[in-house]
Amino acid sequence: MMVEQKIRILIADDIKDTRQLIRRLLEMDEQFEVVGEAENGLEVLQFVKQNEVDIVLMDINMPELNGLEATGQLTINHPDIIVVIMSVQSESEYLKKAMLYGAKEFIIKPLNFELVAQTLTETYSRHKKIKQVSAVSHKVFDTKIISYFGTKGGTGKTFLAMNTAIFLSKEQKKKVLLIDTDLQFGDLGLSMGLKQDRTITDIVEEGAEHSYEALIPYLLHYSENLDVIISPHKAEHAEYISKKAIDDLLKTVNGYYDIIICDLGVNYSDVTLAIMDASTQIHFVTSMELAAVQNAIQGIEVMKSLNYTSDKVKVIVNKSYRGSGMTVKDIEKAIKMKVHAEVEEQPKIVRHVMNIGDPGSLYTRHRHTKIVKQLNMVANLIDS
Template sequence: MGDTIKLLIADSTYEPDRSFNHILKSEGGIEIVGKVETGDRVVEMAKIIKPDVVLLDAEIEGLDAMEAVRHLLNNDPNVLVVMVFTEKNKTYVKRAMASGARDFLVKPFTVNSLVDTIKSLYELDKSRREALKAEAGEKNEEKEAYDFRLPTESKIVTLFSTKGGVGKSLIAINLAVSIAGKTKKKVALVDLDLMSGDIALMLDLYPKRTIVDMVKDMNGIDKDTLQEYLVHHSSGLSVLPAPISPEQAEYITSNSLEKIIYILARNYDYIVIDTGPSFKEVNLTALDMSNHILFVTTLDLPSVKSSRVGLDIMKKLNYEDNKVNLILNRYSKKHGISIKDLEKTAKKSILNVIPMDDAIAISSINTGAPFMLNNSRKPIAKKISEISDFIIQGK
């Protein structure tokens, strides 16, 4: 095998010896590029050294192993995670695979079994990537003949953040509901958080198809068949759900998303897009095509810091200042950081401040009922209503 496979080991009890390392390199073309002993550390280290494969102990200390898998894949969808179990904890294999692990080994295992597992997994994934690349190339060739002119009467709103956990998805849902309720027009809600989107779940919807199916059938979609790929909510929203598993994220390319937005814009008056927290190419496509970008943040220090970085990047991308609007979510005076502090750090005025109301927010998520429908007089809902007015009026 021509490629050298970079292996990161995350195990507090396992220490490979020299002979082990030699066999890995000579027999499998595998190089150990690092060894860590906690779940938190493997996530941090993987960001730096970018391994091809992570060998992760299911009983790793610190961050839970399943949670570590999700973080690893969120940071790099291409990384291959092999979980290591003992006979005692083998019952967690299904849970591990559901989290995104690609294969597993049971202790004690031989160096040869490790080599075989990693090589076969790597080669299989390599073939998959080459097939995807070829498919993307074919779509690039088709692109010239595809009319991507967006209808001027449709509006595209993308919610974005450089940090997860800021409440962006709940805002997207209720904003879309508010726009639909006020305008009585057609509104599509796109879950573009490809690694961990939960909008369908938050709306108590159980889709038969997702954005992945739409991409696979792209050439056969027209006005009549479009609805087969969307799931409809009682509020009037049409929802395009995120992939079922993180592994499917690679099916969504910049070109395929461009086509999706084009098709939706031809059939819907408003498109609200909820993105994952990164400047990946597919998110950049959504941002580029948007009339409005709502940059969502909160008043915790990491969010404030990442907002500054994210807004600086948007300036470098030459987005017009009035296209990007800062939204402060979950505001409370008890946070210790003031609104003025945020604006000073972010170098941008805040469009709207949404107050903290965990009771309403959690109830909305758990019941699948947007609070704009059942609690429209609450302060949190009134602020969403103000944002929808801003979008509708096209300021």
């Protein structure tokens, strides 16, 4: 990979041999510059006060101040510094915690150098991009609104919404706005590794939903072509967001994007209904479980009673697997509607991508897998 400037790395580990090993490995690759070493969290915090650092490669168990606490403080006081956690498999319960404290990635020990280098460069370029301001600024698009909905929790709505957004923005160079409209329980920000504070609550509190200019500071720029609005941090804030606010927001952003994608919650609130009404297409997600299909039967009935035709509602079976005791044909028969796309259950890849909050890695690390091909077909439904 070509980089104009080396990626400046601080190695934090209490074991000297480990630090030296990592230093030697990183110094073999000219993209990296090891700018320092720290034995504990306190030394990390001291170091970054006086030196420019792009990435801290952080061990978890360290004396004085451990890696988790140091990560938390860096996130608050030095949000531009990227933390990549190093941990042994047995500490896996700490990993999720580390991500919550603001770490952007993790690497499992014993270290595989190729993976370390790849992880560092990918994480660096991804987060550098997030900081760049999106080029979206003109009202020129004939915007389509796609919403992801389903009547059963956990079928993969968020996962599919996120992927469609990434595929269309990254692979098809469309301007995309992804909105977490699961106002009560939305977890899109977490799944995408977006830890910023600006949520839809701030937008509505400031009345920024009325003009695109006012909205710009609240948009999170995931990548060059993808902006994101995340849901309230607290479930109880959902009630402050009215149907009118959502209607106004959708009207305001209309024309500034090719595609707006809404990740809906499992409910028929007036907000949900307003978004479904405004949608060009509803991607109705079910999984291959009896309970999910039973819910889908009712959900599809509701779609029909709202006069949504099969042009508007596209059914997607996610987490499909052989041996589930049912086939796509069975589901079609039960819901009396065509299934437009199928995505296989692939826990290893999906869980990794969701846990590290880096859906973009589907198009790098996992690009040629069957599930990614199926996800692309889901995204392409917007042209059907």
